[in-house]
Amino acid sequence: MSTIEERIAGAETRIFKAVFPNTTNHYDTLFGGTAMQLMDEVAFITATRFSRKKVVTVSSDRIDFNKSIAGGTLIELVGTIKSIGNTSLKVLVEIFIEEMYSDTREKAITGEFTFVAINDQKKPISIL
Ligand SMILES: CC(=O)SCCNC(=O)CCNC(=O)[C@H](O)C(C)(C)COP(=O)(O)OP(=O)(O)OC[C@H]1O[C@@H](n2cnc3c(N)ncnc32)[C@H](O)[C@@H]1OP(=O)(O)O
Numbered sequence: 430m431s432t433i434e435e436r437i438a439g440a441e442t443r444i445f446k447a448v449f450p451n452t453t454n455h456y457d458t459l460f461g462g463t464a465m466q467l468m469d470e471v472a473f474i475t476a477t478r479f480s481r482k483k484v485v486t487v488s489s490d491r492i493d494f495n496k497s498i499a500g501g502t503l504i505e506l507v508g509t510i511k512s513i514g515n516t517s518l519k520v521l522v523e524i525f526i527e528e529m530y531s532d533t534r535e536k537a538i539t540g541e542f543t544f545v546a547i548n549d550q551k552k553p554i555s556i557l
Contacts, residue, residue: 469486480557517545
């Protein structure tokens, strides 16, 4: 039986994407709505891998777009369990930009998402 700390560490989820033209806007940067969709997805996977229960997004907290993400770069999304409640938990999601042809890497976007564990009747149940 693993400890909470081991479950938190084991749930950390990383997804890489190439910023191809079908994900960019007319400024040739990653469309913000696409970024938020990817963030919700990695947060969902993180919450599911932690709890191994059905979870739904109940809230997305502040999302900071600190740097624009140019087309033709790579991005890494990292989901980390930030806190655990009774039926809910919070996931921190960070997006890092990596240039394709150098080792340059920087953080671009951060946000938090709250998930609630639910049963087959869609009612909240213990997250643990
Ligand atoms: C993966 C997906 O695509 S999911 C699709 C999008 N999401 C949805 O459709 C979810 C729709 N929402 C719902 O079904 C309901 O609101 C539920 C089941 C999530 C929660 O039901 P509620 O009756 O509001 O739950 P309740 O008030 O008991 O709160 C449950 C937990 O959520 C937390 N919570 C509720 N609302 C919020 C909120 N706006 N922000 C943060 N936490 C919240 C509560 O603090 C509580 O946490 P705790 O048990 O850890 O202390």
